[in-house]
Amino acid sequence: MSPGEHGTPLDREEAIPVTLADGKTIHVRGRVDRIDQHGEEALKQYAVWDYKTGSSWGFEEAQPFQQGRKVQSFLYVAMVGHVIKQEIDPAAEVKYFGFFFPGTKDVGERISWTPKQLAQGREVLQNLCSLIIDGAFLATNNASDCRFCDYLPICGHEIAELAQLKLDNPANDLLEPIRQLRAEE
Secondary structure (H helix, E strand, O other), X not given: OOOHHHOOOOOXXXXXXXXXXXXXXXXXXXXXXXXXXXXXXXXXXXXXXXXXXXXXXXXXXXXXXXXXXXXXXXXXXXXXXXXXXXXXXXXXXXXXXXXXEOOOOOOOEEEEEOOOXXXXXXXXXXXXXXXXXXXXXXXXXXXXXXXXXXXXXXXXXXXXHHHHHHHHOOOOHHHHHHHHHHOOO
């Protein structure tokens, strides 16, 4: 993405490769809010932060991926890790990723993970990509996902129940990746 008026040597116009669990690669882009040096300069360790203007509702340290609903944490660790190895040092590493909630609701709350805690992100992304490749775009099977959705008048409240019926049918083998993600609860 274009760095805008405040670019840094870490900005890239081209998409960054991210390797999935099966060894395949996807290319992603994003705009990272903040990268901090972590510890002594010689260690070449970094922390990645994303600012969230809303509340921390729906973010949990124990479940960083929310059954495939949230993958930004893993993507940013992979993207920044790739770029700092190129630009700073091959031994440079991301030590953690976190969300920072500076607003009045959460008054500076931070939720963070280490790359080790986010390692399952490769499998989560692989499952999501498999669904896309196979053309399986299942609506949510959890009605609470619809809580703030602008399309609720179109879909109705029964969309989650209908999606769950599809997931419960073993003949819908294209939905196996989402079954795996939703089984993580």
